[in-house]
Amino acid sequence: MTRPCFIANWKMNKTHKETEAFLHAFNRLSTKSPSDPADVLIAPPFTALSEAAKTLHEIKSDIGLAAQNVHNEKAGAFTGEISSDMLCALGCGSVIIGHSERRQLFGETNALIHRKLMAAQTAGLRPIFCIGESAEERQAGQTWAIIEKQLSEGLGADTLKVDFKEKISDWLIAYEPVWAIGTGQTPSPEETAEVHKQVGDFFAKRYETVPPRILYGGSVSEKNVEAFMKEKAIDGALIGGASLSVDSFFQIVALGARTKRQAAPAPNSR
Numbered sequence: 001m002t003r004p005c006f007i008a009n010w011k012m013n014k015t016h017k018e019t020e021a022f023l024h025a026f027n028r029l030s031t032k033s034p035s036d037p038a039d040v041l042i043a044p045p046f047t048a049l050s051e052a053a054k055t056l057h058e059i060k061s062d063i064g065l066a067a068q069n070v071h072n073e074k075a076g077a078f079t080g081e082i083s084s085d086m087l088c089a090l091g092c093g094s095v096i097i098g099h100s101e102r103r104q105l106f107g108e109t110n111a112l113i114h115r116k117l118m119a120a121q122t123a124g125l126r127p128i129f130c131i132g133e134s135a136e137e138r139q140a141g142q143t144w145a146i147i148e149k150q151l152s153e154g155l156g157a158d159t160l161k162v163d164f165k166e167k168i169s170d171w172l173i174a175y176e177p178v179w180a181i182g183t184g185q186t187p188s189p190e191e192t193a194e195v196h197k198q199v200g201d202f203f204a205k206r207y208e209t210v211p212p213r214i215l216y217g218g219s220v221s222e223k224n225v226e227a228f229m230k231e232k233a234i235d236g237a238l239i240g241g242a243s244l245s246v247d248s249f250f251q252i253v254a255l256g257a258r259t260k261r262q263a264a265p266a267p268n269s270r
């Protein structure tokens with residue numbers, strides 16, 4: 001079994017104190033009822049990363065820390081920006097890159113996303129690379145064309161170098177249809193799995209190696225997580241709104257990990 005992965009993307013929510021309280025509460029729930037094997041990550045705002053790292057260390061939690069964004073340069077005159085090295089120094093292991101809100105609201109292009117992906121990987125941060133089509137693109141039958149463009153332009157030729165190629169299997173890909181984010185609407189698990197298979201094949205063909213894990217994101221909740229996780233091609237979830245409540249996020253992880261274990265009862269460490 002591929003180890004499932006569940007990531008809380010808090011967007012612009014929670015102070016550092018609220019983050020600390022959330023992690024203590026999540027820890028209490030996990031101690032009371034341990035879940036099946038899964039990687040669990042939280043992506044709080046930049047201002048809460050340091051407190052989150054400290055709290056996770058104190059409670060000896062194996063929850064991983066992710067940032068929601070990163071600048072593509074190493075350092076310099078970029079007022080208001082944060083570098084990969086700064087995130088690594090805080091104990092952050094992963095970073096979300098190419099989220100549709102960054103693409104739509106902050107004008108991030110595939111070319112910029114490519115530079116960010118390279119900067120993160122070079123610094124030793126694992127990219128959580130987000131892709132997904134808009135409602136209009138889907139209606140026009142362009143879902144795969146858009147995703148393939150996001151993938152090939154985002155990855156670029158640099159990742160075909162031998163040293164990058166070796167690391168691709170460790171990346172996380174989040175397929176998030178734009179129209180499903182924060183709307184309560186989702187594609188069906190079967191439709192989602194079809195896209196995931198295409199993404200997996202794209203990686204397998206391009207890098208001739210084990211594809212990265214592919215997570216689904218967009219209105220995931222404790223009500224629908226099991227249906228998505230029953231699909232073999234869906235390796236986990238990126239959760240926005242429902243991850244703000246500790247009870248909901250805990251339920252999503254517990255139900256999602258259990259479904260994955262039941263679907264394939266021979267876990268390995270991937």
Ligand code: PGA
Pocket residue numbers: 009176180181182183217218219220238239240241242
């Ligand atoms: P949502 O957000 O779960 O609130 O739809 C998902 C995301 O944007 O990552």
